[in-house]
Amino acid sequence: MPDIGVDALEVTEILVRIGETVNIEQSLITVEGDKSSIEVPSSHAGIVKNILVKIGDKVKTSSILMVLENFNISSKSHNLNIDQLQERSKTVYCDKIFNPHHDQNKNAIHATPMIRRLSRKLNIPLNQVVSTGRKNRILKKDLELYIQNNTISSEKYKIQNNTLMSSNNTKKHISKEIDISKNQLIVGFNLHKNYTNIPHVTQFDEANITILENFRQKYNKENQDKSNHITILVFIIKVLAHALEKFPLFNSSLSTDKKKIILKNYINIGIAIDVNNDLFVPVLKNINKKNIIDISSDLLSLSKKAQAGILKKEDITGSCFTISNLGGIGGHWFSPIINAPEVAILGVSRAIVKPIWNNKEFIPSLMLPLSLSYDHRIINGAYAARFISFINKVLSDMHFLFM
Numbered sequence: 001m002p003d004i005g006v007d008a009l010e011v012t013e014i015l016v017r018i019g020e021t022v023n024i025e026q027s028l029i030t031v032e033g034d035k036s037s038i039e040v041p042s043s044h045a046g047i048v049k050n051i052l053v054k055i056g057d058k059v060k061t062s063s064i065l066m067v068l069e070n071f072n073i074s075s076k077s078h079n080l081n082i083d084q085l086q087e088r089s090k091t092v093y094c095d096k097i098f099n100p101h102h103d104q105n106k107n108a109i110h111a112t113p114m115i116r117r118l119s120r121k122l123n124i125p126l127n128q129v130v131s132t133g134r135k136n137r138i139l140k141k142d143l144e145l146y147i148q149n150n151t152i153s154s155e156k157y158k159i160q161n162n163t164l165m166s167s168n169n170t171k172k173h174i175s176k177e178i179d180i181s182k183n184q185l186i187v188g189f190n191l192h193k194n195y196t197n198i199p200h201v202t203q204f205d206e207a208n209i210t211i212l213e214n215f216r217q218k219y220n221k222e223n224q225d226k227s228n229h230i231t232i233l234v235f236i237i238k239v240l241a242h243a244l245e246k247f248p249l250f251n252s253s254l255s256t257d258k259k260k261i262i263l264k265n266y267i268n269i270g271i272a273i274d275v276n277n278d279l280f281v282p283v284l285k286n287i288n289k290k291n292i293i294d295i296s297s298d299l300l301s302l303s304k305k306a307q308a309g310i311l312k313k314e315d316i317t318g319s320c321f322t323i324s325n326l327g328g329i330g331g332h333w334f335s336p337i338i339n340a341p342e343v344a345i346l347g348v349s350r351a352i353v354k355p356i357w358n359n360k361e362f363i364p365s366l367m368l369p370l371s372l373s374y375d376h377r378i379i380n381g382a383y384a385a386r387f388i389s390f391i392n393k394v395l396s397d398m399h400f401l402f403m
């Protein structure tokens with residue numbers, strides 16, 4: 001190990017294999033400190049006979065890294081300090097950099113230390129990530145796209161809660177460590193990307209569902225099959241499907257180049273379901289072609305699959321619009337995050353009884369809070385207000401469903 005000017009650095013990559021021929025100044029390993037990543041070049045040419053370090057080891061000046069068998073090619077000694085090594089790598093950090101004539105030069109991977117640390121934490125092989133940055137550099141969004149399109153290994157990932165740091169960034173205290181499931185990790189990445197990239201606006205309203213709830217209770221009381229009792233959510237789904245037909249911009253998505261709006265000729269609605277603190281969004285297909293009973297049956301079937309952890313790919317793809325229902329938990333209005341490429345999401349909270357004035361007296365009424373988040377690139381405020389007002393009107397009087 002050449003003079004690196006610091007006590008020790010961590011080995012993060014081993015760039016050669018036993019039996020491989022290396023040239024003078026070919027990178028052998030990558031070492032990493034708090035703020036930089038440096039590739040250590042070979043001071044000799046030869047064949048790798050033994051590698052004496054492994055990933056995670058700490059190395060310092062004069063540490064023995066590996067044994068080469070010399071094949072009488074002149075070698076020269078290098079005594080590079082940390083500044084010289086940083087100047088050599090400049091701002092481009094590679095997982096593998098080979099001699100220009102080496103047959104693996106085409107496999108060079110460019111990524112910053114932050115990206116490589118993140119990829120190791122998430123167990124993402126950088127050689128399988130498609131780079132979109134300048135000079136083929138891998139960016140954070142490339143890791144996010146990889147997570148969306150690939151199944152992450154079953155290994156769970158750690159996060160640290162309530163970590164207190166001193167002024168010199170020394171860890172003082174960790175009160176607890178918890179596991180993040182792979183599903184929650186993927187959902188988190190998608191939510192962060194959607195919240196960052198979509199200009200969200202949230203419209204709030206509340207629907208008077210007193211008549212609807214009275215009918216629902218009457219129907220369930222007369223229906224002997226308790227396994228298929230109708231919930232308010234089922235009516236909301238049916239009304240929403242009708243509203244999507246009346247307001248087609250809500251049943252659309254942006255084209256890849258962001259210059260066109262794609263209007264969909266089918267209506268599939270995703271329902272966010274909480275299962276043991278994990279979020280799943282099974283999708284009900286062709287809702288506009290089904291009656292209330294069919295929707296209830298489909299919703300029950302998908303909910304059971306989610307609880308049992310046996311949802312298939314076709315059960316969670318193809319959604320046009322999502323409902324996030326917190327009615328069974330509590331709270332009032334909230335701002336749900338849009339599930340791209342969809343352009344809107346409807347949040348539903350717990351209905352509460354309020355006194356509503358009917359121009360003569362206050363009438364106890366069951367009011368359902370609604371929160372509509374929409375993509376302001378596609379939908380303007382007036383269009384959104386008409387959409388949620390239409391949903392409000394139909395939920396208040398289901399006769400409008402037939403108009």
